[in-house]
Amino acid sequence: MEKKQCPRCKTLIEPMPILYGLPGPEMVLGAQAGKIRLGGCTVEPESADYVCPECDAALPWVRQPGDDDGIEDDALGAYWPGDAGASPRQ
């Protein structure tokens, strides 16, 4: 996956996918290897698809607007309640 700059820690990172559901052996191995993150069995509307491996920030910007995954695009801003207007350098 293309590297992106984390909006929180500003590190150039490869977004780490979060997999939801009861983890099987492969998912556990992947998590132990640091390739994926286990998101648990419950998928909330706010659940992110990816996290930053450096600072654990949820990364809603990996999603493409209009993705047919049942998440309202308008809800994406809710991932960053503390960051609204907190980026004076941009």
Ligand SMILES: [Zn+2]
């Ligand atoms: Zn980060």
